[in-house]
Amino acid sequence: MSAVVTTKRVTVPEIRARKSKAPVVCLTCYHAHTARLLDAHVDLMLVGDSLGNVMHGLESTIPVTLDMMITAAKAVMRGSQHALVVVDMPFGSYEESPQIAFRNAVTVMKETGCQAVKMEGGTRIAETVHYLSERGIPVMGHIGLTPQMFNVLGGFKTQGRTEAEWPAIEADARAIDTAGAFAVVLEGMAEPLAAKITTEIAIPTIGIGASAQCDGQILVMEDMLGLNPNPPKFVRQYATLGPQIEHAVKAYAEDVRARRFPGAENIYAMKQKTA
Numbered sequence: 001m002s003a004v005v006t007t008k009r010v011t012v013p014e015i016r017a018r019k020s021k022a023p024v025v026c027l028t029c030y031h032a033h034t035a036r037l038l039d040a041h042v043d044l045m046l047v048g049d050s051l052g053n054v055m056h057g058l059e060s061t062i063p064v065t066l067d068m069m070i071t072a073a074k075a076v077m078r079g080s081q082h083a084l085v086v087v088d089m090p091f092g093s094y095e096e097s098p099q100i101a102f103r104n105a106v107t108v109m110k111e112t113g114c115q116a117v118k119m120e121g122g123t124r125i126a127e128t129v130h131y132l133s134e135r136g137i138p139v140m141g142h143i144g145l146t147p148q149m150f151n152v153l154g155g156f157k158t159q160g161r162t163e164a165e166w167p168a169i170e171a172d173a174r175a176i177d178t179a180g181a182f183a184v185v186l187e188g189m190a191e192p193l194a195a196k197i198t199t200e201i202a203i204p205t206i207g208i209g210a211s212a213q214c215d216g217q218i219l220v221m222e223d224m225l226g227l228n229p230n231p232p233k234f235v236r237q238y239a240t241l242g243p244q245i246e247h248a249v250k251a252y253a254e255d256v257r258a259r260r261f262p263g264a265e266n267i268y269a270m271k272q273k274t275a
């Protein structure tokens, strides 16, 4: 009898096959409890390097390290058993050469058990995407607004607002597709360009602020749940957890100050009473 426990997760080929079919549902996720809550409802969870902003309060994703990504990815893997888990390669871990990118991606996959990695960039990283894909590491691309270029761009702005910008971004999309990526994130992109790229390439496009013309959407979970007081304008909020948490913590603080907190014996006695 086999002692190996197998879980059935969504696979990379299944996501790849969703091109022009049912939209791919994706969210970012950084810890075990939320992974458990998301798992049955999303196709793909991204352990995004946005955890630098969300979890660590950093101004940009530049300081995020491989260790930070691995710690969060392990938690997400422990908390889930259905969704495909993709882990972001942080700034500095893949740009230098395909070989260094391969070694770092192998570390991520061996230590976390995730199924794929994501990296930012178009034509400039196409060779690396090809190198990894050929060697057993599925890669998700990320073009348009690429937050790891924060210092070069001097901030974040929507990409492809003028048609003059389109050819370079379309070339990025084609390069990532041809290199063997299984899907590509289009971030902060004008709708007509996102629509054009979606029809031009063979892999699913996953939009974030890039319109419903894409083959799926990803959002930062904390943004759509109302935990971020300043979410991006394009984010629809499905809950207001920030105010709810504040309300609950205020009630808790009042209870503690009024000494309304039972000890273990009281709870035991209460349980006995209701049994």
Ligand code: KIV
Pocket: 028, 046, 047, 048, 049, 050, 051, 088, 142, 185, 187, 208, 218, 219, 220
């Ligand atoms: O790091 C992240 O959360 C991302 C998404 C915004 C796509 O890359």
